[in-house]
Amino acid sequence: MKISRCIVYLLAAFSFAGSFHDITNYRKLHSDALVVDTHNDVVQYILNGLDISSRTVHGHSDLPRFRDGGLDVEMFSIWVPPEKTYRSYYEQADEQIDSIESFVLRNPTHVGLATNSRDVEKLIGEGKFVAMLGMEGGHPIDNDLKKLEHFYRRGVRYMTLTWNNSTDWATSAKDETDQEKHLPRKGLTPFGKKVVRKMNELGMMIDISHVGEQTFWDVMKVTRKPVIASHSSVWALCHHRRNLKDEQLRTIAKNGGVVCINFNPPFIDSTYARKENKLLERLQPRLDSIRNTIRGDEFIKDQYATEALMSEFDAIRPPLSTLIDHFDYVAKLVGADHVGIGSDFNGIAVAPKEMDDVTYLPNITRELLKRGYSESDVRKILGGNFMRVLRAVERK
Numbered sequence: 001m002k003i004s005r006c007i008v009y010l011l012a013a014f015s016f017a018g019s020f021h022d023i024t025n026y027r028k029l030h031s032d033a034l035v036v037d038t039h040n041d042v043v044q045y046i047l048n049g050l051d052i053s054s055r056t057v058h059g060h061s062d063l064p065r066f067r068d069g070g071l072d073v074e075m076f077s078i079w080v081p082p083e084k085t086y087r088s089y090y091e092q093a094d095e096q097i098d099s100i101e102s103f104v105l106r107n108p109t110h111v112g113l114a115t116n117s118r119d120v121e122k123l124i125g126e127g128k129f130v131a132m133l134g135m136e137g138g139h140p141i142d143n144d145l146k147k148l149e150h151f152y153r154r155g156v157r158y159m160t161l162t163w164n165n166s167t168d169w170a171t172s173a174k175d176e177t178d179q180e181k182h183l184p185r186k187g188l189t190p191f192g193k194k195v196v197r198k199m200n201e202l203g204m205m206i207d208i209s210h211v212g213e214q215t216f217w218d219v220m221k222v223t224r225k226p227v228i229a230s231h232s233s234v235w236a237l238c239h240h241r242r243n244l245k246d247e248q249l250r251t252i253a254k255n256g257g258v259v260c261i262n263f264n265p266p267f268i269d270s271t272y273a274r275k276e277n278k279l280l281e282r283l284q285p286r287l288d289s290i291r292n293t294i295r296g297d298e299f300i301k302d303q304y305a306t307e308a309l310m311s312e313f314d315a316i317r318p319p320l321s322t323l324i325d326h327f328d329y330v331a332k333l334v335g336a337d338h339v340g341i342g343s344d345f346n347g348i349a350v351a352p353k354e355m356d357d358v359t360y361l362p363n364i365t366r367e368l369l370k371r372g373y374s375e376s377d378v379r380k381i382l383g384g385n386f387m388r389v390l391r392a393v394e395r396k
């Protein structure tokens with residue numbers, strides 16, 4: 001009797017030591033695992049002259065910081081801001097792809113561009129950081145399936161059907177919410193359905209981040225392949241139009257897709273927008289005067305000015321646990337097979353605490369282990385789920 005009780009205690013001690021051991025070694029698990037982020041806007045910084053080959057003091061990412069964060073694959077966002085319409089979306093998207101190609105060519109021993117899962121595995125085997133391309137907003141295809149094929153040939157492997165602005169063939173979350181009474185229609189047009197079918201045929205992932213609910217439901221009826229949300233969070237935890245409702249999360253899980261959680265404070269913390277508005281009332285004059293000293297478009301001026309006053313935002317940045325709650329919610333609702341990382345780094349001005357830039361990504365691994373996630377579930381969330389969807393969608 002005494003001996004068996006002793007064994008029970010010993011087993012309990014071992015299992016405690018085991019889990020403790022896992023958490024203290026979270027960095028080892030993080031660096032062993034294939035880590036993928038499905039959304040980063042640093043291309044906008046590159047266009048403004050920043051060279052991300054070496055460490056920079058701006059934004060959330062550059063090559064040395066990707067390495068420090070244990071990130072293996074980054075999907076760089078090709079996004080043309082609507083205000084820059086003096087040149088065609090198509091031409092500007094091509095220029096942005098050139099900028100990433102040039103970054104890869106200038107760093108041949110450290111970086112490779114992947115267009116399929118085999119490339120990803122090969123490049124990681126060679127010890128390289130992997131760049132992939134995603135297009136945010138379907139405007140550059142110019143309502144022409146031939147142009148969609150062009151971007152596929154150039155390596156674009158997901159397309160977010162809309163940005164905040166709708167395309168002619170799909171309505172965005174912003175327009176479906178703000179313009180509801182003025183919209184002639186909602187959802188996908190017949191041409192929009194053709195785009196979805198063509199993306200399935202080409203082997204390009206359909207990204208439902210940014211689309212309106214009607215567009216979402218239309219897409220889910222048409223697609224024959226799993227979809228991704230490259231950078232969205234959970235509506236139940238934070239009622240933002242960019243977030244996904246439970247019924248949408250369940251439908252994406254049923255479709256075999258993956259929801260990659262966005263780190264943007266207004267998407268994860270329902271109290272953030274109110275706090276930020278209050279802070280901006282006080283900071284706006286300083287932000288405006290800093291903006292006047294910065295060269296670049298509106299997006300870059302906003303990013304750099306906020307960065308200059310970042311310490312002022314410290315008091316309102318949500319804690320890391322608020323971000324992890326979104327991963328946890330999706331995993332508990334539909335399973336750990338359907339959640340991933342979609343940071344939106346360099347596209348968001350402020351990041352949650354303990355997630356200051358891409359070098360802080362291992363904290364996600366630590367927090368998931370702390371919440372009791374198994375090593376295998378953590379690996380799925382870090383990148384395994386994305387790889388499953390990539391393999392299911394790509395042309396064999």
Ligand SMILES: [Zn+2]
Nearest residue numbers: 136210231347
């Ligand atoms: Zn976005």
